[in-house]
Amino acid sequence: MIDYTELSTREAYGKIITEMGAVDTRIVVLDADLSRSVMTKYFAQAHPGRFFQCGLAEQNMISIAAGLASCGKIPLASTFAVFASCRCFDQVRMCVAQPKANVKIVSTHGGITVGEDGSSHQAIEDLALYCSLPNFNVIAPSDSIETVEAIKAAIATDGPFYVRLGRSKTPVIYANGCKFKLGQADMLLDGRDASIIATGIMVSKSIEAANLLKLDGVHCRVLNMSTLKPVDRLSIIAAAADTGAIVTAEEHLLHGGLGSIVAQVLSANIPVPLVSIGIDDTYCQSGKPDELLEMNGLTAPAIAAAVRDVVTKKNKRYT
Amino acid sequence: MTDYNITDLENTARKLRRHVINMISTAGSGHPGGSLSAADIVTALYFKIMRHDPGQPQWPERDRFVLSKGHAAPILYAALAECGYFPVDLLTTLRKTGACLQGHTDSRLTPGVDVSAGSLGQGLSVGIGMALAARLDKKDYRTYILLGDGECDEGQVWEAAMFAPNYKLDNITAIVDYNSLQLDGFTKDIMNLEPFMDKWRSFKWEVMEIDGHAMQQIIDAIRQAKTVKGRPTVIVAHTIKGKGVSFMENNVDWHGKAPNKSETEIALKELS
Ligand SMILES: Cc1ncc(C[n+]2csc(CCOP(=O)(O)OP(=O)(O)O)c2C)c(N)n1
Ligand SMILES: [Mg+2]
Numbered sequence: 180m181i182d183y184t185e186l187s188t189r190e191a192y193g194k195i196i197t198e199m200g201a202v203d204t205r206i207v208v209l210d211a212d213l214s215r216s217v218m219t220k221y222f223a224q225a226h227p228g229r230f231f232q233c234g235l236a237e238q239n240m241i242s243i244a245a246g247l248a249s250c251g252k253i254p255l256a257s258t259f260a261v262f263a264s265c266r267c268f269d270q271v272r273m274c275v276a277q278p279k280a281n282v283k284i285v286s287t288h289g290g291i292t293v294g295e296d297g298s299s300h301q302a303i304e305d306l307a308l309y310c311s312l313p314n315f316n317v318i319a320p321s322d323s324i325e326t327v328e329a330i331k332a333a334i335a336t337d338g339p340f341y342v343r344l345g346r347s348k349t350p351v352i353y354a355n356g357c358k359f360k361l362g363q364a365d366m367l368l369d370g371r372d373a374s375i376i377a378t379g380i381m382v383s384k385s386i387e388a389a390n391l392l393k394l395d396g397v398h399c400r401v402l403n404m405s406t407l408k409p410v411d412r413l414s415i416i417a418a419a420a421d422t423g424a425i426v427t428a429e430e431h432l433l434h435g436g437l438g439s440i441v442a443q444v445l446s447a448n449i450p451v452p453l454v455s456i457g458i459d460d461t462y463c464q465s466g467k468p469d470e471l472l473e474m475n476g477l478t479a480p481a482i483a484a485a486v487r488d489v490v491t492k493k494n495k496r497y498t
Numbered sequence: 499m500t501d502y503n504i505t506d507l508e509n510t511a512r513k514l515r516r517h518v519i520n521m522i523s524t525a526g527s528g529h530p531g532g533s534l535s536a537a538d539i540v541t542a543l544y545f546k547i548m549r550h551d552p553g554q555p556q557w558p559e560r561d562r563f564v565l566s567k568g569h570a571a572p573i574l575y576a577a578l579a580e581c582g583y584f585p586v587d588l589l590t591t592l593r594k595t596g597a598c599l600q601g602h603t604d605s606r607l608t609p610g611v612d613v614s615a616g617s618l619g620q621g622l623s624v625g626i627g628m629a630l631a632a633r634l635d636k637k638d639y640r641t642y643i644l645l646g647d648g649e650c651d652e653g654q655v656w657e658a659a660m661f662a663p664n665y666k667l668d669n670i671t672a673i674v675d676y677n678s679l680q681l682d683g684f685t686k687d688i689m690n691l692e693p694f695m696d697k698w699r700s701f702k703w704e705v706m707e708i709d710g711h712a713m714q715q716i717i718d719a720i721r722q723a724k725t726v727k728g729r730p731t732v733i734v735a736h737t738i739k740g741k742g743v744s745f746m747e748n749n750v751d752w753h754g755k756a757p758n759k760s761e762t763e764i765a766l767k768e769l770s
Contacts, residue, residue, distance in 0.1 A: 212648060212681045212688055234651035234689025235618055235680060266617060295527045295593040297601035299568060299616025464604075466595030474595070 183323045184351045188344040189287040191323035193218025195330050196255060200226045206334065209244050209256040211237045217257040217287045237267040241284070245274035248281040253334055259293075260286035260302030260343055268308060275339045276312040282340075283333045284309075289319070289343040290430035291458065291475065292380065297465035302343075303458050306378075307435025309341040310408045316361060317408040319343040319429075321382035322352045325405060328359030336361060343379065347468055350383040352403070362406050364414035370398025373486045373493070374418035374425050378404045378437050381428035381456070387479035392486055399486060407437060412444050419449040424493040426454050426485045430477055433457040452492035454485040502545050507713050510580065511541040515742045516769045517576035517589055523762040525593040528601065531752045532646060533573040535677040535710070535737040542716040543642055544577040552582035555609040561639050562628045564613045566621020567646035567675065568602040569754070574611065575599050583610035619652025621645060622672055626662055629670045640724065641670045648680025651689045656701070662730040663702035671723045672703075672732040675710065677739035681753050695734060703732045710735025742769050 181198075183191045200206045200222055212235040214220040223230040233240040237258055244254035257263070263286035264271075275282045291301045309317045316338060320326040326344060333340040352367070359365075364376070368389050377385040382403045389399040400422055402414055419425060425445065429437040438455030445453055458475050472478055502510065515537050522528035544550070548561040565574050572592060579586045584598070591597035598607045602616030613624050625643035632639055649655065662670060674694075682688050691697075698705045704726045708715040716735070723731035739753070740746030743765040746757075757765055 210682070212651065214682050216681070232682065232688055235648050236651045236653060236689070238653060262617065295525060295601050297593070297604065297616065299600075299602040299604075299614065464595070464607075465593045465597065465601040470595045 183327055184354055186323045187346070187348045188320060188323050188326040189218045189346065191326045192285055192287070192330055192344055193221040195327045197221040197225045199331070199334060200229065203253070203334070204229070205251060205253045207231065207247055207252045207254050209233055209240050209254055211235055211240050211258045211262070213258050216259070217285075219255075219257050237262045238270045241267045241270040241282070242274045244282045245278070245280045253281060253283065255283045255285055257285045257287065259300060260289035260305045261300055263341075264302060264305035264308045272312060276314050279314045279338050281337050283342065284340065285330070285342045285344065287344045288346045290345065290380065291463045291471045292430065292468035293346050294468040294471065295465050298462040301463050303432045303463070304435070305343060306407055306429070306431045306437070307439070310435065310440065312339075314339055315408060316340045316406070318361075318406050319379035320405050321379060321403050322349050324351065324353035325357045325359055328357050329405065332359055332361045345380055349380050352383055352386070359405070362409045362411055364411040365403040365405070366400060366414070367403055368399060368401040370400050371422055372397050372399060372424070373490050374400040374402060374422045375428060375482060375486065376402045376404050376415065376418065376425060376437065376441055377428040378407060380430050381477065384477070384479045385428050385482055388482035388486065391479060391483045397486060397490065404437060407440060410440050410444065412448070415441055415444045416448050419445055419451045424452050424489040426456065426482060426489055428456040428477070428482050431457055433459055452489045452496065454489045456482055456485055504713050507541055507545055510545050511537045511713070512742070512769055514541060514573060514576040514580065516766055517579070518572045519743070519757065519762055519765045519769065521572045521575070521589050521592040522756045524590045526756050527593060528572055528756055529569040529754045530743070530746055530757065531679065531739040531749075532567055532570045532675065532677065534741045534743065534746065535739045536567070536570050536573050536644060536675045537741065538711050538713055539644065539673055539675065539716055539735055540573050540577050542713060542720065544581055546717055547720050548642065549639065552578075552610065555583060559637060559639055562612055562625065562641040564621040564625040564628070564641065564643040565603055565615055566625075566643055567618065567649055568615025571599070571601065571603045574603065575608070578608070578610040581610070584608075618646065618649040619654045622655055622658035623661075625670055625672070626658055626667060629667050630665070632669055639669075643670065643672045645672060645674045646680070647674055647676045647678065647685050647691060648688070650674065650691055659698065659701045659703065666728050667730050668727050670730050671720060672730065674732065674734050675737050676734050677737040679739045679748070679750050679753065683750055698732045698734075703730050706731065706733045708733060708735050710737035711741055744768060
């Protein structure tokens with residue numbers, strides 16, 4: 180048995196598809212000269228006949244995956260999140276999204292925690308791009324355990340999927356198991372003062388923030404919104420109704436990601452004060468992942484400050 | 499600038515390689531293999547061939563250099579520093595927060611860097627744009643583009659390869675750092691490029707083949723390319739990934755990994 184708690188999300192991905200590939204021979208894996216980084220190398224070793232090395236050619240890889248899907252295969256295509264989104268967007272749109280092809284695009288190295296490689300390699304637009312596509316399911320798992328469940332769900336569910344994973348190890352949230360359900364937020368903590376809705380690596384930081392706030396008597400609900408599309412509207416609306424104030428947190432541009440999605444749901448249904456944590460319309464740079472998170476305000480203290488801010492706004496409104 | 503002879507250039511290339519090792523070692527990450535394989539080519543361009551002025555990075559008449567394989571940024575930074583674009587001391591700030599020397603080239607931040615890169619396969623097109631501008635502005639600068647062999651898997655490289663002869667561009671020289679390795683393994687195993695020379699020839703390029711570590715050959719080929727009229731030239735430079743450091747040479751593990759302290763010492767000794 181593999182202990183997934185010990186693994187990074189990308190390692191977990193490489194291992195679970197290798198296991199699943201042994202049982203389900205419809206699973207095929209495509210790579211664009213990064214199998215050593217996106218961890219599809221394990222699948223390549225175990226199932227060489229169903230592994231297709233495309234070379235450094237992401238556009239070709241996506242359209243080939245679509246062709247494989249149209250003939251009953253379940254293709255998983257992987258590369259870094261920047262290339263999986265920006266480099267082959269038209270191929271994704273035309274060959275995968277529009278025909279609802281059963282292609283699973285699993286990216287790694289999402290967000291700025293790619294670190295030292297710098298802005299060229301930091302995917303900060305990928306969630307917005309994929310969420311903009313009709314027919315797509317978009318997931319950003321919060322830890323390695325949830326990654327395994329998300330990959331299983333993506334393979335079990337017909338249709339286009341984008342799953343965004345990271346480079347570094349992430350704190351384990353689901354050590355005691357994860358009941359991942361596509362399109363459903365998971366309430367990790369409850370409280371009545373405000374709700375923090377987070378995705379990806381920001382989920383563990385949101386739990387940290389909630390624990391910091393608890394010391395000051397501020398009680399937060401924390402929702403893991405790992406599925407960004409289809410988004411769990413009901414949980415967002417319930418959070419607004421129950422707590423009256425929302426903070427969103429994502430390792431992504433503010434435009435087009437979780438913050439935008441939540442804002443849309445709130446404004447259409449139940450407008451309450453909202454503060455969004457994310458990258459504010461700028462490219463980042465090389466540096467240590469933690470330093471870059473700090474520079475962009477993607478930390479537990481920053482989330483806690485946002486919660487205080489949004490709670491003040493809520494209280495002003497009702498007095 | 500001083501007139502470098504072959505020995506001077508070889509010594510300079512060795513110095514740049516030492517910088518590369520120091521920089522990547524200090525940064526704790528980076529791409530030594532592809533930086534070392536390109537060291538002699540970059541040295542020839544910056545210290546012998548190109549018309550440029552470190553005092554005026556934006557000089558309109560300068561020859562242009564596009565490092566299409568942007569992950570080899572350390573070798574370009576080393577050359578720029580030794581030319582005087584910025585202090586050599588800055589080299590060890592590579593990849594650090596706030597540094598002007600980013601993990602992949604960034605034209606916003608580094609004096610002498612004309613093109614942001616890191617997403618492979620785009621530099622030949624950018625270089626073509628610069629060459630078209632030269633034609634429009636009646637300027638006689640040349641544009642040099644350095645590509646990786648793995649990079650040539652990208653379809654855009656061949657879109658650009660079709661474009662340049664179609665516009666009879668003879669003011670660009672593309673150089674392919676053919677080190678036979680990409681990230682996942684040998685190019686012949688990952689995605690076979692061969693017959694590579696024939697591909698370029700059939701796209702109507704003038705094709706030259708050289709040893710990319712033989713300084714005289716590099717200089718002769720680049721000079722000869724300048725004389726070719728009515729079509730672009732590609733120089734396929736056979737190189738060794740990791741050249742100059744025995745344990746890095748021809749070893750895929752050194753594509754994107756920093757040497758530790760003792761490895762750094764050995765590497766620097768070998769390059770002394
Ligand atoms: C579009 C794109 N896809 C993938 C990568 C990841 N990547 C970085 S270097 C590299 C291999 C490059 O091989 P090559 O061009 O031969 O470079 P060299 O051997 O000179 O290092 C890959 C796949 C990238 N930078 N850009
Ligand atoms: Mg190569």
